[in-house]
Amino acid sequence: MTLTTRSTHACFGGTMGFYTHPSTETRTNMRFSVFAPDAARHKPLPALYFLAGLTCSEETFMIKAGAQRYAAEHELILVACDTSPRDLNIAGDSDSWDFGVGAGFYLDATQAPWANHYRMGSYINQELPELIETHFPVCHDKRGIFGHSMGGHGALVTALRHPERWHSVSAFAPIANPCAVPWGEKAFGHYLGSDRDTWQVYDASILMAQHAHPSEILIDQGLSDQFIDNQLHPAALEVAATQSGQRLNLRRHAGFDHSYWFIQTFVADHVAHHAKIMQAS
């Protein structure tokens, strides 16, 4: 579990850092970023993981969301990872912006040529937390996860599949029902194959209908989001929550689109949501 520090920067009394490590899951080097507030110098803090959307990297959220000041206020460590393995030059991995590089969909691929490297599901759920818990002053029993769009899908799926490992979860404009939309069908078809039954364990609405996560889930969705009707389907989560009794706070916001201008507006509420749950548990 070696770690290379690419850069660190003072920020809001703490440290914003960018790192690389060789991943056993993806069999290549992976990048991630960590914001550790000043309080982390004195005690282990809960860690809150952010999963970004299509085309993004481990830098996007840290640069654009303005979350560091809230993490410092609430004494949480922020972790952001990349959206896929990179630099593998697998045939077809860079032909489109919604599949392959930058579009790992936070699952473990089962189909060639993706299965050997596209294992972001296990990477996020297991390998990255183990690495963070080895190298940073974080609590080993308090993990929160959130994300945007494809990363909102990833956060919901990861927490719903492994509720014992993830104590709090939220999402901005998640791909809520990927089995039923073009982004999900394309990605799942390539990564998981043509048998749609195998897709269901990566669909937040299907998972949520079966088992509720123990904590309330916060979701924000802009009503001027250009992807709401054809890719996101937030209402599917409301139906699922009714079926399983999931406590769900799905907020719709008039005028907001799919961008980080939307995320930066509501990120304070998300950090507070995770802090409240993790610090109470």
Next chain:
Amino acid sequence: MTLTTRSTHACFGGTMGFYTHPSTETRTNMRFSVFAPDAARHKPLPALYFLAGLTCSEETFMIKAGAQRYAAEHELILVACDTSPRDLNIAGDSDSWDFGVGAGFYLDATQAPWANHYRMGSYINQELPELIETHFPVCHDKRGIFGHSMGGHGALVTALRHPERWHSVSAFAPIANPCAVPWGEKAFGHYLGSDRDTWQVYDASILMAQHAHPSEILIDQGLSDQFIDNQLHPAALEVAATQSGQRLNLRRHAGFDHSYWFIQTFVADHVAHHAKIMQAS
């Protein structure tokens, strides 16, 4: 004074917008961005202009600084402009990152081939405010200006040269004494020619030593800034302030570098500084 809206986005209850217009000063299309908080729907607000540093654009500050929430709180309109004219293909304008495109230094060039287009001094001081005051709900008598690095130089010089037009001024890690450092010597030599006497009207330390600006000036400087000793020279401003009686609050911050991680940490103080002065005047 035509204006093309490239995009608008809901953000912190207001609107983040990106615009293009044909500039009479630079004789090409110029880009800028405006954040107008909700309060701007009801009354004209003071406008606060940000000038970015080398290699940046009208997007950089708006994306990376996290200033919108503070502008919404203090009811200020934020304006950010580009750092030079672009797409002119003047020979030599893209050979280096610290001169030409992305490096207009907020002055009016007098030397060929730059003099016809590189007129960012008049653009910032006159043309852009007139455009903003025509098309946005801003007060016509309350303008603040701040900036980072090359843009900190630009903000200080613009306000010190035209104190009747700029009521409040601040800077992050400004090039405080450009006549005495490599970045300034390179830019001024090309834009203004070899007669160093002509450079002085664009040097904040020289200007400040001659005439104090009526308002207190806030400057933040990181002590781990990689450019502090060879390019920035903040102490020159302290010497100048003593000579003219300028009220100067120059704060040095251990551990902080030249990045937007530094800016986002202290931007709340800058927005509050401008709001206090402009709303009192």
